[in-house]
Amino acid sequence: MVGLPYDCLANPLGAVRLTFDKAVSSGLNPSTSNGGDWGSADLFRQFLFDDGGHSQVPILNAESVKHLPPNSLVRFRGMIQDMLGNEVYVGAYKDGSTWRTNKFSDVSQIEMDMSPDMKLWERRLLYCVPVPGLNSWAEPLEALSNQQKTFPSEQREKRPRDDDEAVDHMELGSSQGCQDSPITKKMRDEAHPSSSAMQQDMVNEGTTPFFGSPESERNSFPCLVKIYDTPESDLKMNEIFEFIGVLSFDPELALSKDESDMQSNDLFEDDLVQLPPSKVPRIHCLVHKKLVVHDFVDGSAMAESNPSLIRGTRESLLSHLTAVLGNDGMAAQFLLLHLLSQVHARVDGVPVGKLALNFTNFSKETTSVFGSQLSSTMKELIPFTQKISLTIEYLNNAALAPKKDYQANKLVSGVLQLAEGSHLIIDETELQAGTLNPMGVENARSLKNLTESQQVEYDFQYYKMEMTADVQLLVLSEGKSNILPADVVLPFQPSSTSPPEIVEEAIVQSWRWYLANLRSLSHSITPEMQKVVEEDLVAARQADRSLGSQDFSRLLTMSRLMSLSFGETSLSMEHWQMVKELERLRKERLR
């Protein structure tokens, strides 16, 4: 980076201005421009990705925000929780005879009045929150400062690289940055004594943080991201992004809000009123990148997919799952398929590829053993996991579907506002007979809707909007769950209760990589195989008239997942037979 007249990290705005001046001198006319990119994005892209600057950019989180200087370059990983519309700002103005720009900043250097030498441009506001249910191991590593290297947690991975130079301004004890820390949890409980009882119910082992749910909103770390020059279709609700941009924080602005005249607050809802900059930092996004599940998994352990390696990983994961499930091998098989499932297409609103799993025969006792084993295993394997314990009280009180609050002009998040690829365990064993209030009925309907069509209805008061979701649902219940009509119902038959052995971190990592990467593989079928499958289906239906399209769909989903689990992209006879056998065994168990 020697030779550059600016510092992308410490003074990104300087770099922006420089490119602007360059663009103006080379013919850009701000008075006719609509604020489109003039080359600054390319500059930063080059800096971040080609020159390896990416890892030097400090991560913005609840801790680091206290130390990061305003107007420096930061990184933020979050889910788009709400969209706050567009914002018009003075993009370019004439200071004397030279054009200056305000792009990527909240404040302007000079007093401004409407004049012909001032151009209004537009940017989008996104309200982002940390990914709901993000497990601590999946947090970006650079967030941990030097002391963190020795953080005593077996879940935490070692930082692969040294990047001290990037993080020197955030070395104060960020040990509390980790969301699961007891301190934050205590704070949450203290802050909401009234809701803490319910929280305890929901958060079974007190481990799953409910980010995005109204009760814990205080605790989460939202961020207002201002997006430039990006088509609307690029950024969608509930998607996860890494935003790299200019941190904007001005205490003066924060102060000024208090004394600003009543009237204008009253008239035009200002997001500043609802989202004070002291609590919600702003990022002027220069570069953004969509993240999917496998971006949260460290892939360095498994450099290239090699068939035998994948097979080995599959075997070891399967035996681990079998151990977790008390030696129930069939349940482990189904669980593996379930963990690989993903909605890969929607045909006329019907999601294809989901495999919601319902383990029955769970009593209160077995849940206490296997339920917690299961959920901790999920937390180990999947980057974002959630767990809900269904009780009448919970159904009647919890806000599952997000709801628009027009007073505050924001979308109040619900538990079911989840990022793509989240895993959700629903524990139905504690559900007792009781009366549901209208809220409870609505919640039960939302859950059913999510299981059946992978959609959540967002309540906009005057109408509802269906948002698509992609959540792996695992239901634990005593009998077949009727609230949550899962695709596969399997009676759970454990034969031992010994806890699974502790596994090495490297192996866990390979499992994570396996689950995250294989599920996004493409898949196809050869014409010959297609014929075989069709024949088999027809024969099955001739034999048993009760088989419907749902059963066929399940078989095909399973066969797809089965071959994916071996890392293969085409369905083979062997796997098709395996699936049929598995299904036959399951049917037997159901009897």
Next chain:
Amino acid sequence: MASDSSPGGNINGGPSSPDDFTSSPIGNTLSSPGEGGRTTRRSQRATSSNTSTPLRSRLNPSSEARTPSSTGSRRRGGRRQGLTPSTPVAPTPASSEAGEGFDNDDAPPMYVWGTNISVQDVNGAILRFLRNFRDAPVDLESGEFEGKYMRSIRRVIEIEGDWLDVDAHHVFDYDPDLYNKMVRYPLEVLAIFDIVLMDIVAKVKPLFDKHVQVRIYNLKTSSCMRNLNPSDIEKMVSLKGMVIRCSSIIPEIREAVFRCLVCGYFTDSLVVDRGRVSEPPACVREECKAKNSMTLVHNRCRFADKQIVRLQETPDEIPDGGTPHTVSLLLHDKLVDSAKPGDRVEVTGIFRAMSVRVGPAHRTVKSLFKTFIDCLHIKKTDKSRMQNEDPMEVEMGSSGNEEDLNVDYQKKVDRLKELSKLPDIYNRLTRSLAPNIWELDDVKKGLLCQLFGGSQLKMASGASFRGDINILLVGDPGTSKSQLLQYIHKLSPRGIYTSGRGSSAVGLTAYVAKDPETGETVLESGALVLSDRGICCIDEFDKMSESARSMLHEVMEQQTVSIAKAGIIASLNARTSVLACANPSGSRYNPRLSVIDNIHLPPTLLSRFDLIYLILDKADEQTDRRLAKHIVALHFEDPESIQQDFLDIQTLTTYVSYARKNIHPRLSDEAAEELIRGYVEMRRRGNFPGSSKKVITATPRQLESLIRLSEALARMHFSEWVEKRDVTEAIRLLEVALQQSATDHATGTIDMDLITTGVSASERMRREQVLSATRNVIMDKLQLGGPAMRTLELLEELKKQSSGAEFHLNDLRNALSTLATEGFVSVHGDSVKRV
């Protein structure tokens, strides 16, 4: 788009109240170099003179000229300086050459600041438009020489209105150039518009002292809320959306009066300039001059109403994975409270931006601007659904007003008409209906007919024939009946989906409830009444309670619900099509039993269904294969690669709505003949040669069904006449349905008796045989008054006598009870006695 009324200034001033609105743009338009100093004064006058408050008398004589007219005149050397306020005189010649009137003066032409738009030109254009625009050719005989808007102006004066609605389409038709100027420079052009209007008003009725404003509506293009961008700022835009929040009414100060606390001197009213009025630092009176003694006198200030409304996008404009956008609306004066939360409105207004103020103590300035729409006109596009005569109309976004037929709508209609001309539109529509449900094409066709509906007939005698088509689907579990129902429910504009198990009679029709607060009895509508002019989907029809089902009799034929209880006697309209689905009485359809036995529905109700489809899961390998193929493709093929040659759900809905609203087909002679022929054919079918059985093949109800179906089919083609092909198809549909539902399993022919009485003709014939045989046996064996005979013995005897036929004990019992009612025998338990 610069003007000297910076957005910053307008923030607090609130831009578009009538006064501010006229004043600031006037200031703009005239502020050519050297005029700066006069701007304030002029605007001051403009404001004060436009109002008819008592304050007016307090003004300086010099500012008492009628401003709208005086703006022009003052430019021309102050000729009108001496005029008294009470005699306003139109400054422009009364002729239509008003525009040129300006040019005759030697003053330089005025331009809207920063543009080449000449004020005089615009002034003339507007005047010409108002005077001469006619929406219909001049009708010499009626003696109406005046333009449309001159008449409107007179009406406004008559009712002492505050505004004149001007259709932007009319402006465009008359003078596209003026329209463009108006849309691009609304502030300036509207100000001139107001001035011209006031001139005309003053001429028509010199003493009319109210201020009349122009309200433009119905712009040629309507923008989408999320497409508003900075380039639209200061332009006129039109938006559709839903009101989600209204602020309380805010009194906004317009003119302030101060009083000196020391000497009690009242100042003249000071006009609020750019939202700010400065308190005089010292008493103005020469004798007093006390410093910091002035205080605001609230009850002598003048206030105007203001309201902020949030408008949100309607769901159909939101792209995938987005949330609705909102925009603030600023309403003034008469527009205040014209929309309530939940209203769907179309707003015409000026898109504006204002800077966000930061306290003056701060060094840094926010670069943010807040945008809002300064409202000119609000039109509700959707009345409350219940009040609307036909909800399908609402879907089309037009409330029957001819002025609503805008270009967009016309385009849509043209597209629909084009669609209707496609040769395969019928099949295409069928494919579009629930495309993810496999097969069942004939059922889908029937459902399509239900969606389109026949036409309702009202006789002069008061009798009415329903146009709604009722359909019953009976079928094996897992044959996607419920999915079909759900789909139709989603598609139909107003419909209720209920499940038979959870519905009670009152829940379906209507019930009387006591209001807990007032104790009054009120009528609450049930599902059928709520789905008036829609489709009521009833799932699990067979599981409905008997009493609930009996309520359906009236609804399905008379299309009303009558209530007589708790002092309320009422007949409510329930012009609804019923789409019901039922499972057979056993879990699967038993082909050896009749439809009635299978579904356990009273025949009276059953006959009210136009089409009864049996969706049976036949063990057909061909179908299975297709299903398997379909599902395999679903899982392994790219969804994009699957060909989509059907209409999307929006188009389908629009298509149906348009057809229902605008197409009212009548029977052509040819079609009528075909109907008669078909009906006669259907009736005759039972009487095939060699059969002595009298099988009633069709009933008049079926004839009515046929008419309805063929009307619906004609609607699908957007055809005004029911043609022969429609009738042929209707007969086919009915036969397909009947063949499945009314096949007599004993004879294989269509047998309407199955549906109307629950007993098939052949069954009835058999009963008669048994009856006569029994009668004969009893005649033979039993003496009048003789000893009794046991039933079993009688059965033996019967079997002996008629060797060929089989007899069951049940048949015999039936026969005996019939004979007993005839008084031929008496039956006591097991013994039969002849009497």
